[in-house]
Amino acid sequence: MHLRGPGLATIAVLAALLAAPEAQAADRLPGTIDIPCAATVLEQGADWYLPAGPPRALVWVQHGFARSSGHVGALASTFADAGYLVFAPNMPFMNLSGCTLQNIGDNTAFLHDVAALFGTASAPGGALSTSLADAAHRAGRAVPAIPERLVFVGHSAGAEAVAYVAERLRTHHLETWNTLRGVVLLDPVRSFIGNNIDRALDGISGTDLPTLTISAPPSPCNSFGIGTLAVRTRLDRPFLGVLLPSGVHTDAEGTSSDAMGEMLCGISESVNSSTLRRLALGWMGDFVAGTRTPDFYPAAPHGTVPAAPAAHILTGY
Structure with a gap:
């Protein structure tokens, strides 16, 4: 979620104070994750979602x-039900040292430390494996091995x-x-400060990493579509994803959204949130398996x- 205007800080604080909805998965394990921040370490809340069997991949949502x-x-529950181990951390939106999800000064050093979490994911004593082990132990669950294969999914500033x-x-x-198999961007929002998404997409564009987007029409909450615009101007791919013509910014949250999110950014129609989940799952499955299932891609550049079938195809400019 991203909004302009002098009321931004007030709205953000109110949003943070609202209780986050309870996740629906029976196998949600609440925990924490330690992330370096300047000269300190932030202990952030983090939820783990365990699949019923051996995980197909680790998905960062x-x-x-x-938001939280x-x-x-x-969304995380849906992924876990499909066989993925899901990591869903809370990231700050305000921090005097710049350790924030979105760029409100210079958050690149913080994001470098977030990247290091995954760079050391399988290392004994690494922050990610420690977080999972602690959450599993508190819940009395066996600690699953962190899969080698990764998929990243981000919504809004998280994209x-x-x-x-x-x-x-x-x-x-x-x-x-x-080991990163693909990235899914859900109604991406570009920070007004810096060029993080531009630099990221420029680098990814020269690779074969699958990177696909599901967007809503331009609105104040997605900064009038400037994140999707960055995707369309920076990624050199024949198919970039889809735009849901009746979608809203909260489609990725679906039934996990709250009154504040729906008041500011719209109430997601079930057809749109289910379409988003269907596409994300289909693409992720192909990322991990190295396949291309025809149902999830247009047969022609401007097809459906x-x-x-109601979605608009996103192509480059």
Whole structure:
């Protein structure tokens, strides 16, 4: 979520004070994650979602501006039900040291540290594996192994963050980059300060990393579509994703949204939130398996996607 205007700080604080909705998955394990921030370490809340069997991949699901992991709980549950191990951390939207999800000064050092979480994901004693182990132990659950294969999914400002972290893996954590199977951007929002998403997409564009987008029409909450514009001008791909013509910014949150999100950014129609989940799951499955299922892609550059026939195809400018 992203809004202009002098009321931004007040709205953000009110949004943060509202209780995040409870996630629906029975296997949601609440926990924490330690992330370096300047000379300190932030202990952030983080939810883990465990699949019923061996996980197909680790999926990082990142919420949007002034939101929390609970607001993407329904989405994370859907992914876990499909066999993925899901990591959904809370990221700050205000921090005097610049350790924020969106760029309100210079958050690049913080995002470098977030990238390092994944660069050391399988290392004994690494922050990510420690977070999972602690959450599992508190819940009395066996600790699953973190899969080697990764998928990143980000909503709103979280989309900019996951794209930037993906590019950071390419330049500084090559071994982990080689295990990243794809990125899904959900109504991406570009920060007004800096050029994080531009730099990220420029770097990714020269690779074969699948990067696909599901957008809503321009609105104040998605900064009038400037994140989607960045995708369309920076990524050199024949198919960039889809725009849901009756979509709203909260489609990614679906039933996990709240009164504040719906009042400011619209109430998601069930057809749109279900289409978003269907496409995201279809693409992720192809990312991980190395396949291309025809239902989730247009047969021709300006055709339709069978799994979302009402959606508009996103292509480059």
